[in-house]
Amino acid sequence: ANTNEDDFQDANVRMKVVEMREGEKDLPTTYDPDALADYFGKRPGAVFSRVLQVASTSASYLTGLAWDAARGKLEEAEVARAAQLRRTIVSLGPFFIKLGQALSIRPDILSPRAMVELQQLCDKVPSFPSDLAFATICEELNVNSVGEVFSEITPEPVAAASLGQVYKATLRSTGDEVAVKVQRPFVLETVSLDLYLARQLGIGLRNFAPSFVTERLDVIDLLDEFAGRFYGELDYVLECENGERVREDMRNLPRVLIPKNYPEVTTRRVHVAEWVDGEKLSQSTADDVAELVNLGVVTYLTQLLDTGFFHADPHPGNMLRAPDGRLVILDFGLMTEVTDDQRYGMIEAIAHLIHRDYDRIGDDFVNLDFIPEGTDVKPIVPALARVFDAALAGGGAKAINFNDLAADLAEITFTFPFRIPPYFALVIRAIGVLEGIALVGDPGFAIVDEAYPYISRRLLTDTSPRLRAALKYMVYGQSERFDVDRVIDMLGALERFAAVKKLADRDVDIVISERSTGLVREADAPILDRSIVPQDEDAARDALAFFFGEDGEVFREFLLDELVKSIDAGARATLTIPRPPLASPRVTTFLAKLQPPADDDDRAAIENARKLVAFLLRNDDNVDLSSVAPSRTSASVLRQLRALSPVVNERRDDLRLFGTKLAA
Numbered sequence: 001a002n003t004n005e006d007d008f009q010d011a012n013v014r015m016k017v018v019e020m021r022e023g024e025k026d027l028p029t030t031y032d033p034d035a036l037a038d039y040f041g042k043r044p045g046a047v048f049s050r051v052l053q054v055a056s057t058s059a060s061y062l063t064g065l066a067w068d069a070a071r072g073k074l075e076e077a078e079v080a081r082a083a084q085l086r087r088t089i090v091s092l093g094p095f096f097i098k099l100g101q102a103l104s105i106r107p108d109i110l111s112p113r114a115m116v117e118l119q120q121l122c123d124k125v126p127s128f129p130s131d132l133a134f135a136t137i138c139e140e141l142n143v144n145s146v147g148e149v150f151s152e153i154t155p156e157p158v159a160a161a162s163l164g165q166v167y168k169a170t171l172r173s174t175g176d177e178v179a180v181k182v183q184r185p186f187v188l189e190t191v192s193l194d195l196y197l198a199r200q201l202g203i204g205l206r207n208f209a210p211s212f213v214t215e216r217l218d219v220i221d222l223l224d225e226f227a228g229r230f231y232g233e234l235d236y237v238l239e240c241e242n243g244e245r246v247r248e249d250m251r252n253l254p255r256v257l258i259p260k261n262y263p264e265v266t267t268r269r270v271h272v273a274e275w276v277d278g279e280k281l282s283q284s285t286a287d288d289v290a291e292l293v294n295l296g297v298v299t300y301l302t303q304l305l306d307t308g309f310f311h312a313d314p315h316p317g318n319m320l321r322a323p324d325g326r327l328v329i330l331d332f333g334l335m336t337e338v339t340d341d342q343r344y345g346m347i348e349a350i351a352h353l354i355h356r357d358y359d360r361i362g363d364d365f366v367n368l369d370f371i372p373e374g375t376d377v378k379p380i381v382p383a384l385a386r387v388f389d390a391a392l393a394g395g396g397a398k399a400i401n402f403n404d405l406a407a408d409l410a411e412i413t414f415t416f417p418f419r420i421p422p423y424f425a426l427v428i429r430a431i432g433v434l435e436g437i438a439l440v441g442d443p444g445f446a447i448v449d450e451a452y453p454y455i456s457r458r459l460l461t462d463t464s465p466r467l468r469a470a471l472k473y474m475v476y477g478q479s480e481r482f483d484v485d486r487v488i489d490m491l492g493a494l495e496r497f498a499a500v501k502k503l504a505d506r507d508v509d510i511v512i513s514e515r516s517t518g519l520v521r522e523a524d525a526p527i528l529d530r531s532i533v534p535q536d537e538d539a540a541r542d543a544l545a546f547f548f549g550e551d552g553e554v555f556r557e558f559l560l561d562e563l564v565k566s567i568d569a570g571a572r573a574t575l576t577i578p579r580p581p582l583a584s585p586r587v588t589t590f591l592a593k594l595q596p597p598a599d600d601d602d603r604a605a606i607e608n609a610r611k612l613v614a615f616l617l618r619n620d621d622n623v624d625l626s627s628v629a630p631s632r633t634s635a636s637v638l639r640q641l642r643a644l645s646p647v648v649n650e651r652r653d654d655l656r657l658f659g660t661k662l663a664a
Contacts, residue, residue: 015093015126015162016053017190018046027192029268031231033224036196050193054092061088082117094162094187095194098230101429127160133167133182140267148172149265153180159317163187163233163333168275171262177275178262181236188234195227225422233333236271237263242309242332243273249307256299257326278320278328282437292327293438294450298497299327300430301454305347308338312426314433336426342368344466350455351470355477358385369421383412453497456490461551471558482562484608488615494546544616548651548658559612560661566609567662569602 020043028035040047061084068077089100100118134146141149146169153169160166164183171178202219232238240261247258259274266272281292296319303310313334320328349364361384362377371377412418420428431447438445459471475486546552598606648655 014091016057016091017093017184017186018050018053018193019186020046020189027188029188029231029235031195031224031227033196033199033227036192036199040193040196046189046193047197050190050197054197057092058088061085078111078113079117082114086118093190093194094184095191095198095230097162098233099198099226127157127165128184130156130167132185133157133165136182136185137180137270140270141265150178150180151175164269164271169272171265171272176262178272179259179275181271181273183234183236183269191230191234195223195230198223199227222422229334229336232335235268236266236333237268239271239331239333240266240273242335245309246303246311246329246332246335249303249309250299253295253299253302255295255326257322257328259328259330276320276322276328276330278322280317281319281321281327284321286321286325288325289321290438292321292325293434293445295327296329296434296437297447297450298454299329300434301451304338304427305343305454305458308340308343310336310338310423310427310430312336312430314430319437334426336423338423338427342423344464344470347455347458347467348470348473351459351474353388354474356385356388357478358388361388365418368424370418370424372417372419375417380412380416383416387412453493453495456493457497460490460494460555461553463554468554468558471554475558482604482608484611487559488611491615544647545651547616548647548654556658560658562605562608563662565602566605569598569605570609572596572598572602 027039061081064077064084065074065081068074068081086100089096103115103118137146137149138144143149146153149172150169151172154167157165158168162184164181164187167180167182169178169180170176199220202223205219240263243258243261244263247260250256250258257276259276261274262272281289281296296314300311300314311329311332311334313331314329318330320330322328345364345367349361349368352358352360352364358381362371362381365371365380365384366373366375366377371380435445435447438447438450459467459474462468474490475483477483477486547556
């Protein structure tokens, strides 16, 4: 609701830049604060000019803010002033637009209401003259005219952003239709000068601000982190390399389209990529938008939890629906790397959240860099419990609204030593945008619910020791008691992931509904053709193929002990060891101890095995076959045997090995 969907935003605003005669000469093209200080220390005229621009443009906003403070109406006028700040930011140019976007996802700096207003900031701004853009193309590609490279090019841009604008063109060498992005004049100079001034201001704050402020927020570290990524966005060669890397990472999701890049005609200020027709996913009225959002969740989770190379700028203009129904993702200037430790830590935190183990969640926040190491988390745990209990009240962890949870967490960042690590601030932004697009068409959408199938797959198939431990905790929890319903829930979620993956591969055109276990809501995924929903025999075959396949290795080993317990308990409950009629009391006692009576744990083990087998064989109604007519029983058994025979033949060696382990 807060997203501006216009193609050209604030057309009446003139973006102010600093025009320097020597241009980019000797100006560093990678972020180096010392080099910037040396460069602008020799150019006081440019520094004074920019300070005057910023002061005159922001005077109205600052005066109004001071007036509100004098009247004691800061809180009352907060939203109106945030809107005025947003308009001021747009007119001040790229650095301030990016800074506003960065602040809009930092609940440890801004209040939630101010964040909501600043999240309306968009990269769409007035365009600059095309003759300047074409001159930049000629200079960068070392040609006399754009016609030497492009046989056709639109005379005016089709879109404009804070850093550059885009033209549609045709490559002369190949005839391919391409999108040509040209960087705005004097962007590097203006951004570099703004960063220099901001850092000088930060140094002053560090020297004179109270200690409790500097301990909570290091402005210089925050600015340096932000500036390094911002400079990366100014280098279109790096964006080209990022796009090709993501294109390779996403090759296993054919329904996801990452445009091809053309490095041979890409330079630091000109970027050329495949032209893709499409409509914004957030504006599309196509029937498959919900499916594409689900696919988008899988795509971003693959980047976040598998490859570790995360597209951190999925605003609505960067996510399209192609005419053939594919999901298009654009613009790879802003990326972030997520370490193995961070990826595993997020999955562990979700497992602890599901079991409401708030003591461990406090430790998770330390491991994920939300809380400084060495901080006593005990005082924070009650506050976390209140926030997460409220979030979990509406249907469990999978029904959490991510943006609502982020807003609630923002409240406690003002009381406790919380900080949002830079990598997670970008993750918050990306997930928040995905959830926002989905909520437009489906008010019941919950990002954690859609992510759960992917997380289940990682837990059930990953061989790393940390995720094996997380799987054990997920199933046993704090009680150390096997929870078969949780296992069945995860297996059902795994089926949903497989269905979405098949949809992405175009093998089938359905999304299978999640199997209800009483723990979660029935999935609302659309079924386009119910006539081709897999029958029980097919589902049983798929389930057993997973269990005895390569991906099921972790799950098989995990269930081995529980199956042994159930077989042992079932045998003792069914078989009777004969007692010799003339045996001595000692012999009778010994024989009795060989077959102790079934206790609650034994009965639970037997029931767990029954539920699991019923799920795998798709006896969904848990029908007692002994009460069914023999003809129907025989037909059911024969049908299941026929369905399972291909799996038995294909996995004969795996079955034999698993049976040997059970017997041992």
